[in-house]
Amino acid sequence: MVYITRKERFNAAHKLWVSEWSDEKNEEVFGKCANANWHGHNYDLFVTVKGKPDPVTGFIVDVKKLSKIIKREVTDQLDHRNLNLDVEFIPKGLQPTTENLVVLIWKQLEPYIDGCKLHCIKLYETENIYAEYFGEED
Numbered sequence: 001m002v003y004i005t006r007k008e009r010f011n012a013a014h015k016l017w018v019s020e021w022s023d024e025k026n027e028e029v030f031g032k033c034a035n036a037n038w039h040g041h042n043y044d045l046f047v048t049v050k051g052k053p054d055p056v057t058g059f060i061v062d063v064k065k066l067s068k069i070i071k072r073e074v075t076d077q078l079d080h081r082n083l084n085l086d087v088e089f090i091p092k093g094l095q096p097t098t099e100n101l102v103v104l105i106w107k108q109l110e111p112y113i114d115g116c117k118l119h120c121i122k123l124y125e126t127e128n129i130y131a132e133y134f135g136e137e138d
């Protein structure tokens, strides 16, 4: 089994907030991500698929095609958007954390991965923090 990864980027705004909590508690739990008037992140998205290299092409997947799918299903819908309000595939009321985004991105992409298997969605929110999802329910 061989793994290959395509990297894509998007920029988006969000706010992490629980309306039942006080401003102080929201700031304590979510820090800068609780800023009342939104803030942005430069996200780095890594999509890894796995399979056996084709005997003729040597490819597991045509990464140009994979990139088009990622753009169509994910980054075009997230880039320069407000993740709390603007994105159809993010349920309203769900905190748009990196942890929740990797699961939603997996669900967006998985039906379109053909001839290989989706292995991992890895999303950097900052250069120091990333979340990964391998398709496991628990």
Ligand code: NI
Residues within 6 Å of the ligand: 014, 032, 033, 039, 040, 041
């Ligand atoms: Ni944030």
